[in-house]
Amino acid sequence: MSKIKDRLSKFQDIIRGSNDHHATQEVTLVAVSKTKPEEDLMEAYETGHRDFGENKIQEMTTKSESLPKDIRWHMIGHTQRNKVKYMAPYVHLIHSVDSPRLLKEINKQAAKNDRVIDCLLQVHIAEESSKYGFDEQELIQLMEDELFKEYQHVQIKGLMGMATFTDDEEQVRKEFKSLKAMFDRVKDRGLLDRRHDFTELSMGMTGDYEIALEEGSTMLRIGSAIFGARD
Ligand SMILES: *Cc1c(COP(=O)(O)O)cnc(C)c1O
Numbered sequence: 001m002s003k004i005k006d007r008l009s010k011f012q013d014i015i016r017g018s019n020d021h022h023a024t025q026e027v028t029l030v031a032v033s034k035t036k037p038e039e040d041l042m043e044a045y046e047t048g049h050r051d052f053g054e055n056k057i058q059e060m061t062t063k064s065e066s067l068p069k070d071i072r073w074h075m076i077g078h079t080q081r082n083k084v085k086y087m088a089p090y091v092h093l094i095h096s097v098d099s100p101r102l103l104k105e106i107n108k109q110a111a112k113n114d115r116v117i118d119c120l121l122q123v124h125i126a127e128e129s130s131k132y133g134f135d136e137q138e139l140i141q142l143m144e145d146e147l148f149k150e151y152q153h154v155q156i157k158g159l160m161g162m163a164t165f166t167d168d169e170e171q172v173r174k175e176f177k178s179l180k181a182m183f184d185r186v187k188d189r190g191l192l193d194r195r196h197d198f199t200e201l202s203m204g205m206t207g208d209y210e211i212a213l214e215e216g217s218t219m220l221r222i223g224s225a226i227f228g229a230r231d
Contacts, residue, residue, distance in 0.1 A: 004043040007226045015220070018213050025199065025218050030074045032205075032223030035230045038063060044226065045071065053095075053221050057083040064090055076160075076221055078132050081105040088113050095160040095202050095221070098122040098132040100142050103154060110153035118157045120202050123182060125175040126164040133161065136182050143191035156192055158200030158218070159183050163208055172208050176215035179203060183216075 008031065015027045032053040033041050041052060041063065050070060054060035055077025064073055072092035079094070081102055088109035097103050097119045110117040124133035134142070142148055161179040163172040183201050192198055202219040204212025209220045224230060
């Protein structure tokens, strides 16, 4: 078996094991293929894998044009509003919605394409100030906003967060716990009308997926542990 297939099947086993433990909700594996050539994606595709994550719209769009149409494309990177139109026709889930203005643009471009685009709101949980995202107050403000309630072309499926890049496991665990707690509070407040199906918590990458699963992740975004280190 090739390395990519090997590593992918290891993750599929981990996820299957985790799905057995927490029977309430399935965990989705997003294979993060940014910077990797199309052959690498096809290797994963041939095992039956369909969920791929990219962090640049240009690169994702080029790949989506030449690769099979049943791939589910996940946008996981910070997005400029003027580029949303390129992915609006096909993107499966945008994990990285980090401002009200971006959400407004996604709603607009989704309408043009006669679609409802699934979105996660990115929350700033890390210590680094460079990471993008909402805080809890801003999330609540957004959901209470009358303008937001009129957006018929986006569905808010949940939250996404990135922990601090550190070896300190307790720090990472604390941040994931805080994201899960925020997720539960937002859900309990009932600010979203029911069509939003607020169920997904995207957290966990190569370095911290084990902790993320223990803390309630429903979506892992794994790059280097599947495709190898990036340049
Ligand atoms: C690159 C990236 C990942 C995957 O990172 P790995 O450490 O290679 O697993 C996950 N999430 C986001 C937002 C990324 O940009």
